[in-house]
Amino acid sequence: MTTPTPGRRRPARTYSAIPGQAPGTPVWRAAKSLILLVCLALVAVPFLAVLSTSLADAGQINATGGFVLWPDHPTLASYRALLGGGLVSRAMLVSVGITVVGTAVSLVASIGLAYGLSRRESFGHRPILLLLVLSLLFVPGVIPSYLLVKQLGLIDSYWALILPTAVNAFNVIVLRSFFTGLPTELIDAARIDGASEWRILTRIVMPLSKAAIAVIGLFYAVSYWNAFFNALVYINQSAKWPLQLVLQTYVVNNAALGQGQTSDPAAALPPTVALQAAILILSILPIIVVFPFLQRHMTKGLMIGAVKG
Structure with missing residues (x-):
């Protein structure tokens, strides 16, 4: 059994959500970016759909049968x-x-x-x-x-x-x-x-x-x-x-x-x-x-x- 050398600190352990990858590596940074993009999409896409639907004209709404992701001819008629x-x-x-x-x-x-x-x-x-x-x-x-x-x-x-x-x-x-x-x-x-x-x-x-x-x-x-x-x-x-x-x-x-x-x-x-x-x-x-x-x-x-x- 080894004892730590006096006056020297043990290096702090790092924990990673990705097995075999330490924080700071390119794979780790790419994974964090992907997670953030997914979270952003989960928030932004529904909000964009609601905003686009409020600006869409009657023809496009009737054609899609509901929500519109992007209005072809924006209008403020609803507002x-x-x-x-x-x-x-x-x-x-x-x-x-x-x-x-x-x-x-x-x-x-x-x-x-x-x-x-x-x-x-x-x-x-x-x-x-x-x-x-x-x-x-x-x-x-x-x-x-x-x-x-x-x-x-x-x-x-x-x-x-x-x-x-x-x-x-x-x-x-x-x-x-x-x-x-x-x-x-x-x-x-x-x-x-x-x-x-x-x-x-x-x-x-x-x-x-x-x-x-x-x-x-x-x-x-x-x-x-x-x-x-x-x-x-x-x-x-x-x-x-x-x-x-x-x-x-x-x-x-x-x-x-x-x-x-x-x-x-x-x-x-x-x-x-x-x-x-x-x-x-x-x-x-x-x-x-x-x-x-x-x-x-x-x-x-x-x-x-x-x-x-």
């Missing part, structure tokens, strides 16, 4: 029919309003609650933190939630889509973890200089937490934008439907858009498949537009609380 003042255009405005207002309300409430829970000297922070953790384990049912919203008089109100989900316990705990890791010397120095808690929060804590706040804001925005169940339960008037409920009704349930639900009731509607594909594109377009502006904060923000070696 004009949806965005000219019908049900979908109203639903999109509703979704944008709910997302903007809801994200603002959620961020204000979550930041204030997380900052209070991050200060050990704050009143009742332990019982409140315990209640917050318990809310992750015990989720209220649909019927109690509906009865509460009804008692508050929020049925058929946009606030029914915001207030029940205004504070997410997981997001608050993530923000609290980030606030707790900030240097206490800065906060103590601000207190010595006579700064109030509000000034400390807005001038010191929030500027140092831009990455975390951006990620949590993105989480809230995506949650509000994609939510449809609350609208299905609490909203009775179709004129107040958000876009995701329209998507669920006319795409998932395959209901047909009527003449009164598009821009020009007298005009002939594009094929149903093209309208459904256009609604799908409209439902994901805002997130695709906003995400690149927040992407630079994602890596730092998502590493909050991670184990660092």
